[in-house]
Amino acid sequence: MNVLIVDDEISSIQAVSNGIGWDRLGIEHVYTAANVQEAIRQFDGSPIDILLSDIEMPMGSGLELLQWTNKHYPNVKCVFMTCHAEFHLLQEAMRLGSVDYILKPLDFSKVELVLKETMEKIRTERMLKDNSSSWIQNKNTVVKQFWKDFFLGEISPNKDSLTNYFRQKRLDVNLEGLYVPILIVTKKWTENVSKEDQKLLQYGLRNITEELFVIPETESEVISFSDTSILVMLQMDGHSEGYDLNRQIEKCCRQVIDAAKIYIKEIVCCYIGVNDAIYEMPSVIESLQEMDFNNVIHEPNVYFLHQDQNNKEGYAYSDNRIGQWREWLKQGRYAEVREKIEDQLTPQGQKFNINRVFLRRFTSDFYYLIFGFTADRNIFVNELFAHEQSNRLLEKASESLDGLLQWVNHAMDMMQNFDQVNANRDNPVERTKQFIRMHLSDELSMEQIANNVYLNPDYLTRIFKKQVGVSISKYMINKKMEAAKDLLMQTDKSIGEVAMLVGYYNYSSFNRIFTKETGMSPQEFKKQQQKQYDR
Known part of the structure; x- marks a missing residue:
């Protein structure tokens, strides 16, 4: 005990x-x-x-x-x-x-x-x-435990296993009856809620579901299925099948959705399975979970599995005309790019068919637009996006349509702000920085750098240090190391190839400088990044 x-x-x-x-x-x-x-x-x-x-x-x-x-x-x-x-x-x-x-x-x-x-x-x-009332009270707990064990695979979905289980637990469950599973999932919270409070509110959602999910001539079991989901197992007992039953289930779901939004500040979606025998329930619920995984529109709604099976392909993905958008960004036509992206992500009549595959493809293509933007301006991606907010938004971009829109708008703001701040970059120091970034693979002398801006090397060195805060040689090393780290993280090139691409034709020199600047050797850096990626 x-x-x-x-x-x-x-x-x-x-x-x-x-x-x-x-x-x-x-x-x-x-x-x-x-x-x-x-x-x-x-x-x-x-x-x-x-x-x-x-x-x-x-x-x-x-x-x-x-x-x-x-x-x-x-x-x-x-x-x-x-x-x-x-x-x-x-x-x-x-x-x-x-x-x-x-x-x-x-x-x-x-x-x-x-x-x-x-x-x-x-x-x-x-x-x-x-022979006591306590058994009646315990029965509900035992039944709920059965469904959990069943869906976790601890009970085989065959007649013999189920019969033995029910006999041992003294449960009277109809093996020949039809069941309908309904998965109720919390997609997001309308207010900031701590993890601990979320658990309590999920308990409230279960109570709301038990109170509202009442359909004549059926029996229902309401089970806490996961940290964010409730499972309703509906057993039909002589209830007519088809439209009338689905209509009543949908009505109960919408009542739960409305109550959750009002009383516990949750946005929930309901996924309604198909009528089937108890042996088929694990596979039906797996299909409901797949529906929820692909539901990237975090708005309250009711979905039927049979409709999802008829609409399996979802919204057709089309090319995003990245090349054209890149040219528009060069011309400062940010409003037009934003308008086209908005059209692409919220097409009329198709919004609720956008799935994770669509988000993943769009995110990948949009990242090519970012690379094009930075290449056109001779800067590195991490100069724009190497901060916590960008990384956090990018992680959520493939989880929901709202997340993708937030990340895209953030990225567009960063790019537009960069162009506005750097509209007048025609000064010796900025031209020097641009020249260095364009020639990272070359072994530049101070004379070559100074000749590019038509200044005396000593004078350029002084004004560069005063404006940038570091010497030209230190700035070159920093940019070469940044490029090296990008190549080690983003490509499969060998360390020797990376060294040459950033202007070090002597491997020992590259290894020594990289270790001094980063605190680890190129090999150690690459292994560390691979471990983080694997996690």
Whole structure:
């Protein structure tokens, strides 16, 4: 058996945890929580048999926790710990079904005695479950566990395996009936919500689904399927098939969608499977998960599997005319490029058929536009996009249409801003920087660089250092190393080839300078990047 200790004083939790001989009692796991909300999260993630809780706590009382436990986990037994033997509190605790209460400071021998008696009551109730109301209450938990085991592959989808499982669990499940799975998935949150709060809100979504998903002549099981999804298993019992059933399921789904948006700030989508035998449910649900994976339009909606199968290809991808857009960017025609991209990503009547394949292809093509832009201006890509925001937006570009649009608009803003800032670059220092970037593979002398801008080498050196902050030679090394790192990360070229491409025809010199500038050898750098890519 397992025990959950709830007390707002950490020292009290530690005292109880260390003062009780749990192994001697036969307790397998001891969980702890410092308030009611933490306790609720423990219940959702761990099997609890006995609740050992303080009554008076600042963030919700033990009595409130017991009320919640009675509703959601009625078979859990509760023992209260309290500093005050106030009659009204004890009376309320007993009314709510607390097994016993213990006064603080605790007598651990008394606590162990109460726990032994509580464990004996649990064992007795379990022995009588076949003929008691507790079995009826436990049945829902057992059925939910069956569906989880079934979809995790722990039970083979054949008649013999299922029959044996139901016989062992004393479940009366119709193997010949028809089932319809409905997958309800949270696609995004309308407000900023912490990871911990998301778990609680998902619990709220499950409760909403249980309350609203009621269809005559059917039985439904609502299961927490993952951190972001709820699964409804609908068993038909003489219910007419076809349009009428689908209409009622869709109505329930839309009620869940509306309630989720209003009450728990979630945008959810519902995916409705096809009627089939229980043996086919794992493959049907796998198809629903594939639908959700390809749904990159994070807007509330209801989708039917049979319609998705008829529309498998989705929106036809077409070439993005990258070459033309590149020329327009040279001409400063940013508004026209943005307009064409908007047309490409939100085509009239086709928006909801855009899938991940489309996003991946568009993202790849758009990156060629960025490379073209930087090549035309003799700069490196990381000069524009080597910061956290760009990387974060790029990661999300292949997950949703909203994510792709955010990244594209960010990239367009960066490119347009670069052109605006650098509209007047015709000065000696800027021309020198451009000349160096265009000749990274050459071994340039100071005289060659100065002759390019028609200045004395010493004078150019002084004004360059004053304006840029580093010497010309240091600037050349920096740019060569940046190019080398790009080539090592983005290409399969050997280190010797990379060295020559950035102007080092002596491998030892390249290796020495690269190691000095980056803190690692070219070989170590390449291995490190490969490990990050593999992850």
